[in-house]
Amino acid sequence: MIRITELRLPISHAPEALEEAILKRLNLSPQDLVRAEVFKRSYDARKNVALAFIYTVDLSVKNEELILKQFSNDIHVRPSPDTSYHFVANAAQVNTQVASDHFQRPVVIGFGPCGIFAALILAQMGLKPIILERGKAVRERTQDTWGLWRKNVLNPESNVQFGEGGAGTFSDGKLYSQIKDSKFYGRKVIHEFIRAGAPEEIRYVAKPHIGTFRLVGVVEKMRKEIIELGGEVRFSQKVTGFDIENEQIQGVRIEGHPDLKANHVIIALGHSARDTFHALHDAGVYMEAKPFSVGFRIEHPQSLIDKARLGPHAGNALIGAADYKLVYHAKNGRSVYSFCMCPGGTVVAAASEPNRVVTNGMSQYSRNERNANAGIVVGITPEDYPGGPLAGIEFQRMLESKAYEMGGSTYEAPGQLVGDFLAGRPSTEFGSVIPSYKPGVHLTDLVDSLPLYAIEAIREAIPAFEKQIKGFSLKDAVLTGVETRTSSPLRITRGANCQSLNIKGLYPAGEGAGYAGGILSAGVDGIKVAEAVALDYLAN
Structure with missing residues (x-):
């Protein structure tokens, strides 16, 4: 061609x-x-x-x-380059392995984008994976998530972070990434989403997205295919420990269920399975702290962003709601940037632990809500939270607990108008921008919600962003805190064979392990790790 x-x-x-x-x-x-x-x-x-x-x-x-x-x-x-996906193994090649008496099915822990694609590829190659998901099926999970948003009731095992589809289900369904994809794994991800009911246009538009509620049906169809191919998806099964002998994974321990033997285990946890990170650390799995970012969500009228970004073309239905991507290097050496921008979307409650507040953003496919929102976040490094590979988790928890208190200890989030934030005074009433976060926003002074270096950097960055997007420093724009789950605070380091550096048969994968950031890159990493598992089966 x-x-x-x-x-x-x-x-x-x-x-x-x-x-x-x-x-x-x-x-x-x-x-x-x-x-x-x-x-x-x-x-x-x-x-x-x-x-x-x-x-x-x-x-x-x-x-x-x-x-x-x-x-x-x-x-x-x-x-034209060949962008089709080529399996490293097929059912005929692995049939001998699957039929043998000593065959142990591969186990995938976590059923977010990475776990879904790891399991799907394994199933398409005939390896019949077992998937363990601590949360619920996607429709039940959606009901539990609304419980927090509407009734201030958090289910720690079924929420924005945990459950079928992972955190990406409650985002924008964004499918663009800056990863290098020489093998066109990203095209495979897109292809499978379309097969499962996503709109055909995601194959070719520059910044494809599916939308939060459309993802529900897509995820269900992908689960159905995995099961039809011999896979098994077990919900409400929380992994609490790992059986390791002679630096080889032997199985996993599951809360309230018998242990499961396995010598090939994919860890596709997402970035918020903090108790499982602790269990891996306790089992001696090598991991290290890594940089991540913290900050706020900022909300503007979508019409303001459209006019600033599209000028005379604002409101054109063929283009849709405008987005943005911003970066600023503050005088104190901190990098400030926009994160997970959601055109025509809402700010959502994304906590997964009691008495903590976390914000995130999401959009529907239509992107027609009144406000635009994005994370405005500051990069931090392990030097900012010394103490070992799990120290970043405790740093996040400290900020999230403080946000809970500042919001009134009701799961309302602390917020402040941009004009007041820049002037260093508390906010007392909303202006022209009404925040979308549910259960609600409690106006206050955000100065104590983040370390001072982050506050100073964001205060410096917002007027700088005004030079790129007229109206960005709108005094009535709303900042809502805190955004802490930008990426995993640790990396479960792996080798070229995708296995843990010190535990054979353990395959760290996706965002939680520090190898992805978003739906597309997590799906791509799931494919890579599934291939590594298949090749190891064939080699043995």
């Missing part, structure tokens, strides 16, 4: 215009074009520039070699 890049068309072009542009670009007649598939579509919405879509298109044409030769000097006409 042939790939054409940088093919520009007006934003309101007719459906047939793309094919016409392809034919014109390559000097082809209609009968020469066999098939065209959009690989990527982005848009150019710079001010004073005609609004345009920019396409990358893969083509099947007659006389392909001749056409490539004619355009050999054109960097925008090249052979």
Whole structure:
């Protein structure tokens, strides 16, 4: 096939215009074009520039070699790379292993994006994984999550962090990442989401997203396929310990259930399974503290962000709600940046432990809520929380407990208007921006909610961001605290074979292990680790 890049068309072009542009670009007649598939579509919405879509298109044409030769000097006409997924093993290859008397099925701990894709790939290769998820199935879990948002009641085992689909289910369903993906694992992730009911457009739009509630049905269908292929998903099964002998995993201990023997265990915990991190540490599994970030959620009117980012194109339905990505380096050496920006979304309660407050952001597929929100967070390192690999967890807990107290000890979150935050005075009433966080926002002075270096850096960054997005320092914009779960505070280090550095058969994976950040990268890492498990089965 042939790939054409940088093919520009007006934003309101007719459906047939793309094919016409392809034919014109390559000097082809209609009968020469066999098939065209959009690989990527982005848009150019710079001010004073005609609004345009920019396409990358893969083509099947007659006389392909001749056409490539004619355009050999054109960097925008090249052979299409092979972006299809290729299994490292298949059911026929592993059948001997599965049928043997000593075969132990692979175990996947955690059923978020990483665990789902690890289990799915294992199942598609015929290895019939057993998945242990401490939370509930996604629809039951959604009801429990609403219990916190509407009734101030937290279920520590079924919430935004724990349950089928992982933390990504209550986000934006964002499927873009900056990871290097030379094997096109990301395309496999996208392909499987579409097969499970996600919109076809996520295959080609520049910043694909599924939306929170659409993910519910998608996740259920993926679970169904895993089960149909011989896998098993066990909900409400919390792993409390690990059986290790001679530096080899032998099995896992499950609260209220018999021990489960296994010599291949994928740890796909997510970044908030703090008790399981402690159990791994107690078992002697090597891990180390890593940098992460802390800060607040900031809310603006979405219309303000649209106007600042899209100018005269604001409100165009073909583009949708505008997003942003901001970075600032403060004078005290701290990096401040926007995190998990949710256009037309809401700020959500994301606590997983009693008497603590954590914020996150989410959007539906439509992205049509009144406010835009994003984390405005400050990078921190293990030097800021000395004490070993688990010290970052205690640092998070300290901030989350303080936020709970500052919010009135009711799971309301402490908040402050941006104008008051910059002026260093408490807020007493909301202005034009009404915060979306449920159970509610308790206005106060956020100065004591984060370390002073973080407060100083954010105070410096907000006016700097104003230079990039007019209105960002809007005095009525609302800051809600605290955002602490930006990434895992530790890394369960692994080798080139994806196994723990000191425990054979243990495969740290995904965001909780420090190898991903978001749905797409977590899914990709799940695929990589599943392949490593399959190859180890074949080697033994």
